[in-house]
Amino acid sequence: MIPVITAFEQSPDRGKGLARDMRVRWALEEVGQPYEVRLLSFQAMKEPAHRALHPFGQIPTYEEGDLVLFETGAIVLHIAERHAGLLPRGANARARAIAWMFAALNTVEPPVLELVTVRILEGDKPWAGERMPLVQDRIRARLRDLSVRLGDADWLDGDFSAGDLMMVHTLLRLKPSGMLDEYPNLAAYVARGEARPAYQRAFAAQLAVFTGKSPRR
Ligand code: GTB
Numbered sequence: 001m002i003p004v005i006t007a008f009e010q011s012p013d014r015g016k017g018l019a020r021d022m023r024v025r026w027a028l029e030e031v032g033q034p035y036e037v038r039l040l041s042f043q044a045m046k047e048p049a050h051r052a053l054h055p056f057g058q059i060p061t062y063e064e065g066d067l068v069l070f071e072t073g074a075i076v077l078h079i080a081e082r083h084a085g086l087l088p089r090g091a092n093a094r095a096r097a098i099a100w101m102f103a104a105l106n107t108v109e110p111p112v113l114e115l116v117t118v119r120i121l122e123g124d125k126p127w128a129g130e131r132m133p134l135v136q137d138r139i140r141a142r143l144r145d146l147s148v149r150l151g152d153a154d155w156l157d158g159d160f161s162a163g164d165l166m167m168v169h170t171l172l173r174l175k176p177s178g179m180l181d182e183y184p185n186l187a188a189y190v191a192r193g194e195a196r197p198a199y200q201r202a203f204a205a206q207l208a209v210f211t212g213k214s215p216r217r
Helices: 022-033 072-082 091-121 128-150 164-173 184-195 196-210
Strands: 004-008 036-038 063-066 069-071
Touching: 004 022, 004 072, 004 164, 022 072, 022 164, 022 184, 022 196, 036 196, 069 072, 072 091, 072 164, 091 128, 091 164, 184 196
Parallel strands: 004 036
Antiparallel strands: 004 063, 063 069
């Protein structure tokens, strides 16, 4: 059964791979599972037909036969549990890889999203200039700890896993800020993720939505 995911018809990032369908595309590419994409306008995302799949009217969703999923953490975990390649075989190592997925989503991503909020949604508020350094400090605290834990390893816990996939994609959102470069091992970690052939294929596919040119496979 070929899964169908949803993505932005017109991504605000203009194909930079920052929208979260990229995580699902990347996971599917890592495990070699072909997929189809249904593109949605902002209006269609809020209509009842899509809200039946995603209660918050967002992308991405994942449909596979009778199964409908939303939330990238749940979707990537589902893919990783059903295919080889994104979770270790050993029970303890597997649990630790899943813990890194949660760490990306629950511990690292919230302050990263605050940066976007203060820049874009609150940028015109008189207090935005004062709030920015507070938000940046919270991000640096997470990056410092993550950098120490990663050390000179390639991936967070042994081989590349769904935990790294979620963490790399979360950190990518920081690239334009320059903050990642303050932690060279994290910048190299993200670059290693981006260099993976599966990432490259997923990136090309989402970029093609923006450029209108089909990706070369
Ligand atoms: N927790 C959910 C998950 O992980 O699946 C969050 C899903 C989500 O935030 N979806 C966003 C969405 O549908 C798209 S990815 N937004 C529309 C809405 O809420 O109405 C977030 C995103 C959007 C744009 C950029 N960008 O332009 O750089 C990056 C990331």
